[in-house]
Amino acid sequence: MHTQALTLVSHHLCPYVQRAAISLAEKAVPFERVHVDLADKPAWFLDLSPLGKTPVLRVDDRAIFESAVILEYLEETRPHPLHPADPLRRAEHRAWIEFGSAVLNDIAGLYSAKDETAFAAKAEALAPKFTRLEGHLGDGPWFDGAFSLVDAAFGPVFRYFDVFDRIDDFAILAGRPKVAAWRQALATRPSIAQAVGADYEARLERFLAQRNSHLSTLIR
Numbered sequence: 001m002h003t004q005a006l007t008l009v010s011h012h013l014c015p016y017v018q019r020a021a022i023s024l025a026e027k028a029v030p031f032e033r034v035h036v037d038l039a040d041k042p043a044w045f046l047d048l049s050p051l052g053k054t055p056v057l058r059v060d061d062r063a064i065f066e067s068a069v070i071l072e073y074l075e076e077t078r079p080h081p082l083h084p085a086d087p088l089r090r091a092e093h094r095a096w097i098e099f100g101s102a103v104l105n106d107i108a109g110l111y112s113a114k115d116e117t118a119f120a121a122k123a124e125a126l127a128p129k130f131t132r133l134e135g136h137l138g139d140g141p142w143f144d145g146a147f148s149l150v151d152a153a154f155g156p157v158f159r160y161f162d163v164f165d166r167i168d169d170f171a172i173l174a175g176r177p178k179v180a181a182w183r184q185a186l187a188t189r190p191s192i193a194q195a196v197g198a199d200y201e202a203r204l205e206r207f208l209a210q211r212n213s214h215l216s217t218l219i220r
């Protein structure tokens with residue numbers, strides 16, 4: 001029985017924060033959530049977060065940064081494992097979580113691309129990563145057997161596409177039936193659905209519209 005108070009220092013749109021929120025929900029671990037403005041970082045946050053990034057998990061008066069590290073800490077200390085028991089499979093899962101981070105970097109490149117050419121280049125870099133996933137996915141509904149941290153990492157990835165799809169059909173995920181089924185399964189998982197606030201999509205759309213990017217011009 002853990003008595004430590006957990007606080008997830010968050011940003012409303014951060015996909016890395018969502019990973020930790022999903023893990024905590026899957027493990028039924030109570031926690032508080034505090035949101036920071038990353039455009040105007042408070043001093044207390046910079047004290048806790050050496051890289052100035054969310055998420056940070058406060059455990060009583062200590063603080064852990066980096067989402068992958070937070071996930072591992074929760075695996076080691078809380079019930080309901082989300083990693084496979086076999087070390088090799090667990091290593092594979094960690095690798096695919098890293099792959100998820102690379103996909104998130106590409107997504108940030110996509111929504112920040114300044115013009116149509118740069119946008120197309122970013123979309124071209126992103127699409128093969130989903131082809132790779134299509135080749136790796138099995139019969140579903142989850143990435144590999146039981147719901148795992150890889151699923152927790154990709155729920156926030158597909159959430160971006162829910163908003164992108166409302167702007168235009170960029171066909172980045174098209175023609176990949178296993179990816180489509182996985183995306184749908186992830187969207188219905190309560191821990192994933194509840195990892196963001198009810199106003200997430202409106203907030204993301206506002207954020208994208210204000211980026212002075214190619215995507216911003218498509219929103220307007």
Ligand SMILES: N[C@@H](CCC(=O)N[C@@H](CS)C(=O)NCC(=O)O)C(=O)O
Nearest residue numbers: 014015016052053054055066067068
């Ligand atoms: N490698 C980090 C990435 C976290 C990250 O990039 N967080 C973003 C928000 S989603 C952030 O805090 N950015 C603020 C900044 O870089 O100034 C992790 O996995 O926790």
